[in-house]
Amino acid sequence: MTTVTLQFFQRLPNLPIAESWAAIDHDPDSSVEIPLAGSVSAGMPIEVCSSDATIHVPSRMIRRNTYALQVRGNSMIDCNIFDGDVIIIERQESAENGETAVVMINDQEVTLKKLYIEKNGVRLQPANTSMPAIYLRNSDIRVLGLVMGVARRAEMAA
Template sequence: MPEVIPQFLHRRPNLPLAEAWEAIEDDDLNRDELVEIPLLGRVSAGLPIEACLDAGSIHVPSRMVRRNTYALKVRGDSMIDCNIFDGDVIIIERQESAENGETAVVMINDQEVTLKKLYIEKSGVRLQPANESMAPIYLKNSDIQVLGLVMGVVRQTGLAA
């Protein structure tokens, strides 16, 4: 069975998400304390999926953790142009609002959860995938609730034994 080695990508501030990721190198990992955060379930990077909580946890470098940090496993390919892929675990900072263009975990109609770039427009909200082959989702402001913003990615990389 191949060994699974996680790669930790930390978000650098004030950059577009596609360019913001900085890998935490092994040397830095040895100095960084690993802390446990809750892994609360899955989020769709595609069509929204029903929100369902799982109880689990994941260990990440302490620099990736703030006050209200949790993790979600990504399902789908709608955020590939932001370097977030199917199977990645995203590190989320719990927040109830997002700036225009930020990548957010959004609950739709208190039922479904999705990961998209959020844009506030005159007619409501546009949830924009970071994948040219997928269409945006248009909703009223009252239909969505921001659950948090993406602050990091944990990518599992399999190596031959």
């Protein structure tokens, strides 16, 4: 069995997300186990699929209702969130304009995007200039949480 070494990055407050990642040390003796609840698309939305897996993360990354999701896709690369990363999410039901959020669409699909509230509804904006935004009515989405950290395979973090 091979062990995977993860590098952890915590979101710093009051900075644009692309610039707000700080590497943090991971002492396995002070880690906390949280649910790895499944996958989230960083691309076209995917069906919700849950998991019973867990991941150990540094205790300082944990707040009151924290879970993790595996990222699938490249729509958030300009925010330094890449395919294969595990994002650390704080469960919340609302997001500020421009926040990077996990969003459920029509109670069926989930995606990871920057959320913008506009006159005619909501824009889910990828952080990848080669991908289009998704436009929806407010009633079509539900915020599931905000990105607070990232875990990345150490060999990919360099």
